[in-house]
Amino acid sequence: MAAYILRRFVSTIAVMAMVGIFVFLLLRLAPGDPAAMIAGKSATAEMIAGIREKMGLNDPMPVQFIRWVRDMLGGDFGTSIFAGRPVLQLISQRLEPTISLSILTMIVSVTIGVSFGILAAWRAGGLVDRILTAFATLGFSVPVFVVGFFLIYLFAITAHWLPVQGYKPIDHGFGPWLVHLILPTVTLSIPYIAFIARITRASMLEVLSEDYMRTAAAKGASSYSMLFHHALKNAGVPILTVIGLSFAGLIGGVVITETVFNIPGVGRLVVDAINNRDYPIIQGVLILVSGLYVLINLAVDLSYTLVDPRIRY
C-alpha cells in the first residue's frame, strides 16, 4: 500500500509537469498581449515595451517557463497584473466561499443521490423508480444557470424565504452562512444528485440479483440489512468512482453558480481574470485545480480498498 502511494506520487509529478507545460503554452499562445492590456488604450509603444521587459515577456519561452516553475515551487504563483497582489493570496481569500459551496454540495448530492439510487433499485420498475428516472433525466438536461435563476425567482424574489444573492462568511455566524448557501447548493447539487442516483441504481440493481443476496434472504435478513449492509458495500466501487468524478468536476459548476448567485469565490476570481487576461491568476488556479484532481483520483482509488477486500495495492 505504502509503495503504491509512493508510486502514485511519483507519477503525479509527471502528470503535473505535463499540466504545467500545457497551462504555460495555452496562455502564451492565446491571442492578446497582456502588456498592452495593462498599459491601457492610450499607452504608447514605448510604455508597452517597458512593461513587457519588466514582466520578462521578452525572454525566450523556455527561460520564462523555468522561471515560472521555479517560482511556483517556492510558493510564488506570481503577481496579479490588475490587483498587483500575490496570486496565492488572492486565491486564498476567495477559498472559503468556494470550499463551503463545494462541501455542502457534495454532502447533499451524495446523501440524496445514493438514497434515491438505492430506493429506485429496490423498487425497480415501480412508481418511485419512474419518478426518479424522470427527475434524473431532467436534472441532467436543465443547465445550472436556468435552475439557479428559477430558484431565485421562486424562493427569494416571490416567497422572500431566502436571500437573492451574496455570501456571508462563516465567522459572521453559522445561520447567515447557511441561509446564503441554500439556494446555490441546491442549484449546483441537482445534476450531481441525478448523476449519482443513476449510477447507484444501476450498480445496486446488478448486486441485488447476485447469489449472495439470496443467501442473505435465506438467513432471514431484513430488507434494510439486505440493501444497506449486503448490497450497498458491494455496489460501492462504481458509486465511489462517480462521487470522485463529481467532486473533481465540481469546479465547472462552481464557476457558473458563483456567478449566478454573486458569490465572491474562486470561480468568480477566474471569470474576472479571464475577462482581464490576468495570466498569473488563471495559471495559478489551473495548476491548483489540476493538483486537486490528481489528489481526488488517488483518494478514490485508495477508498476502493475500504469497500472491497479483494482490491489490494
Place this chain on the structure above:
Amino acid sequence: MLMQKSAGNDVLLDVRDLETHFVGDESTTRALGGISFQVKKGETLGVVGESGCGKSVTALSILRLLPKMNARTVGGEVRFHGRDLLELSDREMRQIRGDQIAMIFQEPMTSLNPVYTVGRQIAEAVQIHTKASRSVAMAKAQEMLRLVRIADPERRVNNYPHEMSGGMRQRAMIAMALACSPELLIADEPTTALDVTIQAQILRLIADLKERTGTAVMFITHDLGVVAETCQRVIVMYAGSIVEQANVIDLFARPAHPYTQGLMRSVPDQRRGRQRRLPEIPGIVPSLREPIVGCSFAPRCPFAIDICREKTPILRDVGSSHAAACWRAEEVMGA
C-alpha cells in the same frame, strides 16, 4: 452403504398442491404444477430430476425466496409445524428463514458475500435469530467452522470468501445454515459445483451433521448416485410435477416410472465398462408455457400408448409407500 433408518412418523413439512408460475410479458410458465409431498422429522428426502424440472423452484417456493417481480406461488399450502408458510407475513417468514428452515445453494463461489468475512456472515445468522452479542456470535461462528471441519478456524473466521477454496466455502455455507440448529435444511445441489473428491467429503459432512443434530434434510440433486448415498426417501420430478415417490431401496430396485428408469440408465456404471456410450433419454423437456395434454413424459417415453397422450396420469400407489404417476406403472416395474 445404505443405512436403513426408521423414519419417525412425525411430519415436519407438509406441502400440498404447491403451484408456482413465472409470469412473463407474453406468456406464463407453469413451473410447478401443484405438487404434494412431506418431509418427516430427521429424515433425508431426495428430490431428483433434470435441470428445469422444478426442484429448485420447489425449494425457493417453500422459503418464499423467488423473485417477487415475476414469480407467483398461486396455490397450495406449505404446512410447517401446522402453520401455512404461504400465509405468514414477511416478518414472520424472516423469523423462520435461517432459524427453523435453512438453505444451502449450488454455487459456493458466488453464494457468500465477497465483502464480509466468513465469520461475520455466519455470526450474522446467529445475531438475526438470537439476542447474542457480536462477540458471542463470532465465537459461535468459530465453533461452527470447527464443526464443519475447517482446519484452523481461529484464523479462517477472519478470512474473506475469496481467500477460501470452493470446498471450504461450501463448508462455510453449511456452517452458516446450521448455526441456528434448523429443523429442516434444504440443500440445493450443494455438491454439483465441486470436484468429485470434495463432493464426497461434503456429502459425508452433511450426513454426519444430520446424524448428530437430527436435522431433516431436503436434498435436491440431479445425481442419482448422491441420492443412493444420502437419502432415505426420494421424489422424482419431471416438468414441474412429481412422477414418482418411494423409499430409496424400492426406487432403485423397482423404478415404477419410465422417466426414473431412463435416469438410472444414464448413470455411469463401472460394471458396464467404459467403452459404451451412456444411454440418454431421447427428446427434450416439454415447454411449460402451454398446457400439457396427457402425460408430460409421453413424447419421450418408450412405454407410451394412446391413453398416455390423452389423459394426465395422477400419482397413485404402486406398492407400500411407493407411488408413481404412470398409466402403465405395473408393466414398467415388471420390465
